[in-house]
Amino acid sequence: MSTKQPGGSAIFVMDKYMTDERQYAYYSYRLNEPVEYHWHNYFEITYIRSGSATHLLNDSMQSLKAGDLIFMRPNDVHMFYNDTNVSVMIFSFMPSFPDADIVKTVLNNAKSCVVSLNETSIRRIDGYLQTMGELYDGGTDSNERYLRCLLSALCLEIHKSIRYEGPDIPDYTKGNDRIREILAYIDRHYMDELTLESIAEQFGITPNYFSEFFKKYVNTTFSKYLTYVRMRRAISLMSLEKLSMEEIASEVGFRSESYFAQAFKLLTGMSPKVYQIKILRAAKNRKILK
Numbered sequence: 356m357s358t359k360q361p362g363g364s365a366i367f368v369m370d371k372y373m374t375d376e377r378q379y380a381y382y383s384y385r386l387n388e389p390v391e392y393h394w395h396n397y398f399e400i401t402y403i404r405s406g407s408a409t410h411l412l413n414d415s416m417q418s419l420k421a422g423d424l425i426f427m428r429p430n431d432v433h434m435f436y437n438d439t440n441v442s443v444m445i446f447s448f449m450p451s452f453p454d455a456d457i458v459k460t461v462l463n464n465a466k467s468c469v470v471s472l473n474e475t476s477i478r479r480i481d482g483y484l485q486t487m488g489e490l491y492d493g494g495t496d497s498n499e500r501y502l503r504c505l506l507s508a509l510c511l512e513i514h515k516s517i518r519y520e521g522p523d524i525p526d527y528t529k530g531n532d533r534i535r536e537i538l539a540y541i542d543r544h545y546m547d548e549l550t551l552e553s554i555a556e557q558f559g560i561t562p563n564y565f566s567e568f569f570k571k572y573v574n575t576t577f578s579k580y581l582t583y584v585r586m587r588r589a590i591s592l593m594s595l596e597k598l599s600m601e602e603i604a605s606e607v608g609f610r611s612e613s614y615f616a617q618a619f620k621l622l623t624g625m626s627p628k629v630y631q632i633k634i635l636r637a638a639k640n641r642k643i644l645k
Contacts, residue, residue: 379452385406392432393434400424403420410425411435423470424470424480534569540554546607551577593630
């Protein structure tokens with residue numbers, strides 16, 4: 356794993372399988388590749404099924420073992436390294452995911468995001484997550500309602516095990532609401548002809564300062580971030596299979612289908628049509644990651 360030290364610059368990542376229609380994702384796999392120091396705009400629950408690892412959450416480093424669970428809020432920065440054959444189950448969901456308010460009410464005041472579970476909680480949570488993975492494959496409305504109930508049960512089980520000692524975990528962007536306002540503005544206006552200059556003017560700052568400010572807090576350029584946002588919406592539209600690629604390109608703010616296809620392939624490694632067939636359709640019938 357990567358050995359990047361605490362205090363390093365964290366990259367922003369976006370879950371490419373999460374769409375506007377499906378605001379959650381499930382993964383079950385072994386950690387066998389470096390995980391960069393990163394943050395994201397969604398909640399993430401990671402359960403260690405087997406193995407051991409060192410995990411960095413914000414500026415706190417902890418040793419993890421089988422039966423430990425990590426609950427991460429939006430904007431937490433984290434990474435794994437020094438892992439030994441670690442098997443994990445991960446459930447991620449957007450703050451706007453139905454019933455996410457239950458999760459926030461239960462857990463947002465907790466002062467520790469790493470939980471060591473007892474044997475009873477391990478059995479329950481392992482069962483919850485395995486069932487959530489099976490429901491995730493189904494993709495029906497009834498499955499999603501069941502999944503939401505299991506998420507609430509999972510978080511209540513976590514809540515029982517949380518220790519309330521220790522300092523508050525810092526928010527990576529706490530104390531600077533401007534970056535939040537900027538990201539929210541981009542999310543609302545991604546389909547418009549946004550430019551670095553137009554957003555800088557919108558927020559009353561110079562283009563040069565905006566560029567440096569954005570890169571500092573999101574650790575990617577404005578143009579790349581805008582592309583990420585547009586691609587998430589494009590993937591949502593592609594999953595519905597009702598619009599042509601030309602219509603989707605226009606809907607998410609691209610001037611031409613060819614420019615859209617070029618940007619999409621650069622981000623995902625495949626053309627929009629191939630992605631639609633290989634990823635979106637296949638995801639309806641099987642786990643995305645094994």
